[in-house]
Amino acid sequence: MLLKAVKLKKSFNSTWFKTGETPAVVDAGFSLNPGETIGIVGKSGAGKTTLGLMLAGVIKPDFGQIFYKGEDIWALTRRKRRRMQQHIQMIFQHPESTFNPKWKISRSLMEPCRLHKMPVSEDTIIKWAERVGLAEDVLYRYPMQLSGGELQRIAIARAMSISPAILVLDEPVSMLDTSTKAQIIRVIKKIQASTCAACIFISHDVDIARLICNRMYKLENHVLR
Numbered sequence: 001m002l003l004k005a006v007k008l009k010k011s012f013n014s015t016w017f018k019t020g021e022t023p024a025v026v027d028a029g030f031s032l033n034p035g036e037t038i039g040i041v042g043k044s045g046a047g048k049t050t051l052g053l054m055l056a057g058v059i060k061p062d063f064g065q066i067f068y069k070g071e072d073i074w075a076l077t078r079r080k081r082r083r084m085q086q087h088i089q090m091i092f093q094h095p096e097s098t099f100n101p102k103w104k105i106s107r108s109l110m111e112p113c114r115l116h117k118m119p120v121s122e123d124t125i126i127k128w129a130e131r132v133g134l135a136e137d138v139l140y141r142y143p144m145q146l147s148g149g150e151l152q153r154i155a156i157a158r159a160m161s162i163s164p165a166i167l168v169l170d171e172p173v174s175m176l177d178t179s180t181k182a183q184i185i186r187v188i189k190k191i192q193a194s195t196c197a198a199c200i201f202i203s204h205d206v207d208i209a210r211l212i213c214n215r216m217y218k219l220e221n222h223v224l225r
Ligand SMILES: Nc1ncnc2c1ncn2[C@@H]1O[C@H](COP(=O)(O)OP(=O)(O)OP(=O)(O)O)[C@@H](O)[C@H]1O
Pocket: 012, 013, 023, 024, 042, 043, 044, 045, 046, 047, 048, 049, 050, 051, 093, 204
């Protein structure tokens, strides 16, 4: 088993006019095998992004454990956890907020490799852009000069650049029009076919999730079923 979540719970502090904590995710548990794609579906506010952020190691659960290859990621030292995080990459719901607006796309694309001290060259990133169906010229533009669909494809290329074992995709197509959605779905299918990465596909759209997922979980009222 690649990833196992056990009884994950996360609440956020309430606003000034409410008392007590607001639960976002309650007792979520599931498993993910190498190479498979699971879906996490649910309505807006159900807790999907919160669950995704916990799985990617971005936020710490209040209770519960996440095991990556049998190791409890929050029991690791910070250094070991950072190294482990290289293997679980997340595509965020709003890709534009994950790019430095002052950096050309080429620099953003090279950043994960630089961070993890892996070799990367201009030729390599051109190949990555081609793999997600983009021409070389987008690499020399700034994020605001790309469309939402192009930026999402670059975000996928960037996440895959360090060959993660797991890709967490948080609503990767929700902001896009129908034909751009189809293009991104094709890119995800290509990744499924050409790499052994497992995917966690988060979506409010069950029909889209069905297109690419082997199994599905539903988040309802913050509870995963
Ligand atoms: N940082 C935060 N501080 C306070 N409350 C939060 C925070 N993040 C999320 N929440 C609350 O937790 C609940 C779950 O939010 P979350 O973003 O996980 O839902 P979601 O299923 O991803 O929704 P959507 O489909 O709209 O993206 C919501 O009620 C939200 O307001």
